Amino acid sequence: MGTRYSDHNVKHLKSTTDEHTFNEYVFPDMKIGFEIHRMHVRSAKSTWYYPSHEHPLYEINLVTRGKQVFYIQGERYELEEGDLVLIRPGDVHSSSSLENSKEGFNYFCVHFNIDDKLLLPYFKKTKDTFYHANSMLTRSIRPLLDRLVNFSQQSKINFTDKMNLHSIMFELLAITVSCLEKDQQKLGKISEQTFKVAYQIAEEIDQLIRKPSHEDDILESVVRIEEIANHLDISVSYCNKVFNKVFDMSPRQYVTFRKLNDSKSLLVQEKYSIEQIAFMMGYHDSSHFSRQFKRWTGLSPSQYRETQHSIPEMGES
Missing domain, CATH: 1.10.10.60 (Homeodomain-like)
Structure with missing residues (x-):
């Protein structure tokens, strides 16, 4: 994508430097931002249940102990330790402990919002929601999710922590997109x-x-x-x-x-x-x-x- 120079003085400066330049590599301008909402770790009893709802955010839910049941867009998913679900904006979902189980479970959850232009092509072309612990996506992002778990358990975070958190999220999203891209043969053919x-x-x-x-x-x-x-x-x-x-x-x-x-x-x-x-x-x-x-x-x-x-x-x- 070519660089756009909206300021007349910048255009003039560029024209005067061209004749004195051998090569120039200009990286396209970027503006990327995201919001993190309701990131938390929970140890839930066997009676725990969250009713059906939807929201305008992406959501990643990772089970760290026990079993958790999700209903997403009418489909039932049973998550065991290490499994995760990737929920898209507008997906109607609910969750609970396993039916008739006397054991509770632990899970980590993060909601986030990011420029849809970046994620939409990848999420629109895959219908996958559930990712087994041994799937490529889960194995690739699990170390980053574990770091987010540690952040969630801190009572206070400073400015450096916030910058580290941003870094983790950007890396997590980059790896997620990379894994989804590899899973999608059709996307690989797009120039x-x-x-x-x-x-x-x-x-x-x-x-x-x-x-x-x-x-x-x-x-x-x-x-x-x-x-x-x-x-x-x-x-x-x-x-x-x-x-x-x-x-x-x-x-x-x-x-x-x-x-x-x-x-x-x-x-x-x-x-x-x-x-x-x-x-x-x-x-x-x-x-x-x-x-x-x-x-x-x-x-x-x-x-x-x-x-x-x-x-x-x-x-x-």
Whole structure:
């Protein structure tokens, strides 16, 4: 991806240095960030149970002792020591100890959110949720998960600890993507150029997605794919084809995905009011945002927020 120089002075400086340069290798600009939520270690009794719910975060759950049962999107998974599940945003899931068991279990869990453009191509093309202790993914990331377990058990962490935690998470995500990529024959056939163009399209969408929309706008018309294709000097058909190949969804479906997931992520944060979130998501008023959100989910923003803060844990841990 070529470097863009938006500042006139920078362009001028580059032009004056070119004639004095033998070779130049410019790494593309990057902006990567993530959030960690509810990272914890728990020793649960045999009576422990967490009701069915969903959230806008990725989740990794590792069993460190005993057996734990998960129901994810209607499928049952029985986890033993060393097994893990990888849960995607929006997956409906619940968990408990093994039925009729008198033994409890220990587990580690971390929820995180990261720029979807990075993980989405890999997670969309695999339906795998359960990973056995001896799977390539589990064996590769287990040492990093163990380090996160140690962080979870610390009563206090300083600035250096936080930086180390960021480093562990980035390494964990990189290894996870690498393992998923190896498991996906189809992804291996996608060229670097195809990935590059698809990411450029996604970046264009992300930049436009929060521009104010009017009451009579439909979601798809706010981000016009024709304008993005024209800006990137490619045809609309090629734009759709490339994007579908990498992200396994159309650009318009991606618009809905990002709007919905970003809205959910903001709604679980009590510091933002519904009105503030509506403005952050590009709506002129909260009523327009509320109507659109209810069309997506069947719930109003306030109802969704309530569901995320009213899920009780059954049994003592």
